[in-house]
Amino acid sequence: MTATAPAPSAVPDSRTSGGRRSGRLRGWATRAPLLPALIFMIAVTQLPFVATLVISFFDWNSLYPDARRFAGFENYGEVLGDPALRRSVWTTILLTVAVVLTSLVLGLLLALLLDRRFRGRGIVRTLLIAPFLVVPVAAALLWKHVLYNPEYGLLNGLLHYVGGPQPDWISGTPLPAVQAALVWQWTPFMMLILLAGLQSRDQEQLEAARVDGASDWQIFRHLTLPHLRRYLELGALLGSIYIVQNFDAVFTITSGGLGTANLPYTVYQTFYQAHENGLASAAGVLVVIGSIIIATFALRVVSSLFREEVSRA
């Protein structure tokens, strides 16, 4: 993208005040189309967050509005000291990291499979995209009632055929049950990004490596993986942003019970059911800090992994 800087010949006349004014006018004219979108975003996203920040310093239960008082960092102390909230921080990390890493690995395997030519490749790609295109609440309902149900769910039905056990998936393994449903939804997303990455490889370089007798594994290690690095980072980053905020699956499959309440669900519960506005806001601020940490942490881990790979190569 080349920035259209004013041509040098236009510079002398900008020394005169008239020239400067017209230059400034032109500057505003090019900036004007940006303003509606900018102002809209600041009003609808930044202002509420500032309000959340302010409310987080007040002791405020909406059932007792007269008892509202400034509480300093008390809410934060309470949030960090409350075992239930601390658990939900831990749950959020477990849920996000497990789902992102699993769907990234599965997505990579599927992308490698789909990168080869075989009969019906387009159909298989369409089949694989489908889970991502089911409305998240519907997908969660599908897993909860139609697959996990211990009496007549599909999973136990298939186990029945091979004489396997009949586990009660949700009450037996609540967090993995939520994670599995999310992995099913997010693997196609990762696959799409990584497949685009694979298809943007330098084909001539691959061919040259093959002619030189490089094995498939060597090509993968030394050519494909370094090239995919950006795409893996992008998938991890975008996946983390969405999964850290996940509400639908937790709300639908377990209603936040059995130790599956993540931070978004806990914040929702704290003000929607317990009416603790101050506490909910403090927890909300912590979610923001957490997602910033996760985004940078995820990126750093992935980058360092690749640096090791490259330096060992």
Next chain:
Amino acid sequence: MSTTAVRTRGRIRRGAGLGLVAWLAGIVFFLPVAWMALTSFHSEEDAATNPPSFTAALTLDGYREFFGAGGGASPWPSLINSTVASVASVLLVLLLALPAAYALSVRPVKRWTDVLFFFLSTKMLPVVAGLLPIYLFAKNTGMLDNIWLLVLLYTSMNLPIAVWMMHSFLSEIPVAVIEAARIDGARLPTVLARVIAPMALPGIAATALICFIFSWNELLFARVLTGVVAGTAPVFLTGFITSQGLFLAKVCAASLVISLPVLAAGFAAQDKLVQGLSLGAVK
């Protein structure tokens, strides 16, 4: 026989095997969706059998139940609400995003990357971070249970995505083409209408579809800010969370009907899906 010939033949045989593995993976991932579709056409008695029945008689009872034949709540109001919220917010998003993307890519303003990254950073701000003040604001201004509040919020949710996508699509238009039109004496409106619009149209369509999908899927805002009047389709689906009696076929019918617009939009935009989901970063 040379070693390369042997190696090539091995590659081909392995390739066929891997094609089979890919097919298996596709079937495994699609199985829950296929099973949901099949169950939606079964009677409730056949839907709740163990082991599962693949050959039970087909019926439309699940769909009749879902559309309120059995005296349950009709899904139509929620489907209409979802349509209004999604379509209106997509239009508003395009109205705001197109000029912004133009200013960021065709004739970039100074420090345009900062502006782009500001838009991206708002996506990193979790929804729950602003939910409570929005709820309190809506309560005090009488905007609770009003579909137009959702339109505004869905617009804010999708505007960064749209700006990034449109920026990447518009950046693909060669500057030389635009310059040539200007040298020929075309004024800005003409350049916009005759040169930029036709080239940007596929990108605009893809952006609209992606934003539509995200709005149609949204639950948290809708759950907290709507009630009996403005509830959307995902909120209607939350009525199925607690299971009562025999209702598997009905749940599957509901899930399938409500997912159909997204499945249609996604398959229609399949080639642009990656570019949209990665905010235009991946082509």
